[in-house]
Each structure stands twice: as C-alpha cells, then as structure tokens.
Amino acid sequence: xxxxxxxxxxxxxxxxxxxxxxxxxAMRHWYEGCYDYVEKFEKEFAAFHDRKYALMTPNCTTxxxxxxxALGIKSGDEVIVPDCTWIATISxxxxxxxxxxxxxxxxVNWCLDPASVRKNITPKTKAIIVVDxxxxxxxxDELLAISKEHGIPLVEDSAEALGSKxxxxxxxxxxxxxxxxxHRTKTLTTGEGGMxxxxxxxxxxxxxxxxxxxxxxxxxxxxxDAVTYKFMPFNVQAAIGYAQFTRFxxxxxxxxxxxxxxxxxxxxxxxxxxxxxxxxVYNSVWATTVVFGKSHGVTKQQVIERAAKMDIPVRxxxxxxxxxxxxxxxxxxxxxxxxPVAYNVSDRGVNLSCAMNLTDTQIDKIANAVRAAIGYSxxxxx
Numbered sequence: 001x002x003x004x005x006x007x008x009x010x011x012x013x014x015x016x017x018x019x020x021x022x023x024x025x026a027m028r029h030w031y032e033g034c035y036d037y038v039e040k041f042e043k044e045f046a047a048f049h050d051r052k053y054a055l056m057t058p059n060c061t062t063x064x065x066x067x068x069x070a071l072g073i074k075s076g077d078e079v080i081v082p083d084c085t086w087i088a089t090i091s092x093x094x095x096x097x098x099x100x101x102x103x104x105x106x107x108v109n110w111c112l113d114p115a116s117v118r119k120n121i122t123p124k125t126k127a128i129i130v131v132d133x134x135x136x137x138x139x140x141d142e143l144l145a146i147s148k149e150h151g152i153p154l155v156e157d158s159a160e161a162l163g164s165k166x167x168x169x170x171x172x173x174x175x176x177x178x179x180x181x182x183h184r185t186k187t188l189t190t191g192e193g194g195m196x197x198x199x200x201x202x203x204x205x206x207x208x209x210x211x212x213x214x215x216x217x218x219x220x221x222x223x224x225d226a227v228t229y230k231f232m233p234f235n236v237q238a239a240i241g242y243a244q245f246t247r248f249x250x251x252x253x254x255x256x257x258x259x260x261x262x263x264x265x266x267x268x269x270x271x272x273x274x275x276x277x278x279x280x281v282y283n284s285v286w287a288t289t290v291v292f293g294k295s296h297g298v299t300k301q302q303v304i305e306r307a308a309k310m311d312i313p314v315r316x317x318x319x320x321x322x323x324x325x326x327x328x329x330x331x332x333x334x335x336x337x338x339x340p341v342a343y344n345v346s347d348r349g350v351n352l353s354c355a356m357n358l359t360d361t362q363i364d365k366i367a368n369a370v371r372a373a374i375g376y377s378x379x380x381x382x
Contacts, residue, residue: 008366010313011185011287013244014251014356022243026236037238041245042195048248049172051197053204055211056233056241060159060181060194065092066231067177067196068127070206071153073098077126082112083320083335083342085131089157090321098126102322102331104339109276110289110349111138113341117146128154132161132171133318134351135255135285136276140166140174147175155179159194162187163252163284171284172197182241185354187251187286190241193233254356255285261360262288262352265367269376271295287354289317291345296374300350303373312369317349 026037038056046054057063073079075097081090083102090100104116112130128147130138147154154175158164161171162180172178177200182193198204209216214226244251263274271293277283292298300316307314320342321327322335336343352366368378 006362008311008313008353008362009355009357010315010351010353012355012357013184013186013189014247014254016247018247019240019243022239023236026239030235033235035235035238037235037242038233041238041242044242045195045245046197048245049170049178049197051173051178052199052201053197055196055198055204055207056238057194057196057211057231058233058237059183059192060157060179061088061092062229062231063179063194063196064088064129064155064157065095065229066207066210067155067179067198067203068092068096068098069210069229070203071127071155071176073126076124078122078124080112080117080120080125080128081321082129082131082133083322083339084110084318084346085133085157085321086159086318087321087324087326088159089129089131093127093129094326099124100321100327101125102320102327102335102339102342105133105342105345106138107341107345108273109136109138110134110291110345111136112143114139114142114146116339117143121146121150121152125150125152128152129157130154130175131157131159132164134275134287134289135161135164135283137161137164137166137171137281137283140169144174159183159186160286161284162286163248163255163282165282167280176200177203182244187255187284188241188244188248190237190244193237193241251356252284255354256283258354258358258363259283259285259288261363262290262367265364266290266370269371269374285354287315287351289349289351290370291317291349292374294348296348298374299347303350303370306373307369310365310369310372312366313353314369315351317346317351320346 042054077098079093156175156178158172159181164171180195182190210228214224214228273291322331
C-alpha cells in the first residue's frame, strides 16, 4: 500500500498479487476455461447478496440498460430518478425513449426522498430508480412500500454501495433488480465492469438472451432468437473482479477507515456533514463526501478551486441532472424550484480523495486543504 510519489490521486484501486495471479491464471488457461471466472464471480456474487441470479456486464450502465429493457421501458413512459446522481442512472431510460422525472433527495442521506416520489407518480410512471449515493442508503422501507402500493417496479442502483447494509440487508438486495459498478474508481474494480442481480426467473432469462446477441443456453450455434445488444463481459476482466471479491472485507474496511480519518481531522469544525450512517445503516463509503453547512458561506466550486491551488484534488458533489446540458433547457427552471434540497446540497458538497493508496500524510494534507478552503487554520497533529 505504499505510495511511490507524493501525488495525490482522486480515486484508485488496491491491487495486490492476488489479482495479478488471477489474471495470469485466466490468461494461461484461456482454452480450458474461457468463461470460468465470469461464471464463478456471478454465482458467488449473487449468493453473497442473497439474490438468485447475477449477470456480469461490461459496465454498470449496460446492466441498467438490460434491466430497463426487460421491464419494457419505452417511449411515452416516465421513470422517476433522484435529481442528484451520475447520468448513467437515467441515460438508458432516456435512450429507450422514456421521460426522466427528476425527483428531490433527502437532506440527510442524499438519496431519493420518498415524499417527493409520491408527488411525482403519474399513470405514466413505469419505474422508480433509487440510488445508494456514495454508499449511503435511502429510506428503503418507504420506497418499497410506494413501489408495492402503486405496482411500479423499484430498481436499485447500487453502483456506489458495495458492502453497505440497510437494517442488516445488503445493498443490492432491494427491488426487482439491482446493479453494481466495477469502474476503475470503485471499491471493487475490474477497470470497467458491472453486475446485474435478479430474483425473477423470467427477467433473468430475458436479460441473459439480450446480453449476448439474442442467444440463450439452448440456442443452436449461429442461430439468434432476437436482435439484441452485445453486453458480454470477458474472463480476464472477471478474474480481476473475482480476486478483488475474495478481499471484500479489507477493501470495504479501507474505505470506512478513510472516512474515519477525515472526520477525525475535521472534527473541530462545526456544520460539516459526512456520509450518513444512522444506527440501522452500515455505510461502505465508496467516496468520503462532505457537505458544508450554510454557515461556512462557501460553494463546492470555491472549495475545489482553493484546494487545487494547494495541489489537492477535490471533486464536486453530483450536479442536479436537471441542470446538465442535455436536460437544462426543459427541466432546470422547474426542477430548481421542485427539488430545492438537490440544488442546495449539491451546491455545497464535495468528494474528498477516495484513492486506496492514500497515506496518513496525504490525508493530513487533504484535511488541511479543506480547512484552509473554508477559513480554518491547519492542524499539524491529530
């Protein structure tokens, strides 16, 4: 875990000989087991999350696309999504022709607000996508109750929450299906990669066929049952992921340790808000996030620019989707009024480095940069 330079990276994995040996094994046994690691990773990942099925994909976005396609999302439908998340959460629904319904977030956990969901349901609503933002967990009981009451499928975007739990249940177990990301910045990485988890037999059969050019396990060679996507993973990719999965506990512990150290170094500063962890949540903290209370009088952009002058990388809290270029002309004016929490929290939130190779000295530097950016003196010892 030593860092060979003083450069602080915003994000990055923890790779060991375990992963290197798995990749070598996949390469050396290419003929004998061209999908062995894919199948092993899928099977154990599904069981770990108490799901019946898992399908690995090239990335999390394709996993969402498969699931929304299987749910029949199409032109004229509406899909509810939190206003603050990465665009991948909603992009597939838009590409399938659906209308995104940007919905407000909870001021504490920064996830989809159940009360706002209720206000935005219409006869056209065909799916609710909930995001476990930065490892935080939403009010799942309420969201599941809404889903059941209205007969609207709930999709869980767990891309950022590998290892989180809500009332003892792992993130990825909620709703009709869930997705994970193994992007190069994630706690468990394959460079690029994703996973779709399902319990429903029919959804699984559909997604398995649509993942591979319309071919299922019983489709004759060079025959196709439908014209579909090609969202297949590859074995070397899965070998990295499976090896990382065997180190699950230490990877998540490292992320939680980073949050703890940041909080210790900033503990004397009032009106700062970090990743939420009430007594019924275990937060796996993909990225340590801090929202500056209004008393500090700063925006995320000011903090980012001030930290950059000290050579400290800081990323912005996700911008409201409704404020982004593809959506702003139609949605920003209405959503800035309809979703006040999303706009308010986003404007005052940043992500601190979540790189897995951070040293204590580097964490000190990051904490001191944050302190300086909001007008607090540095501290040499914690």
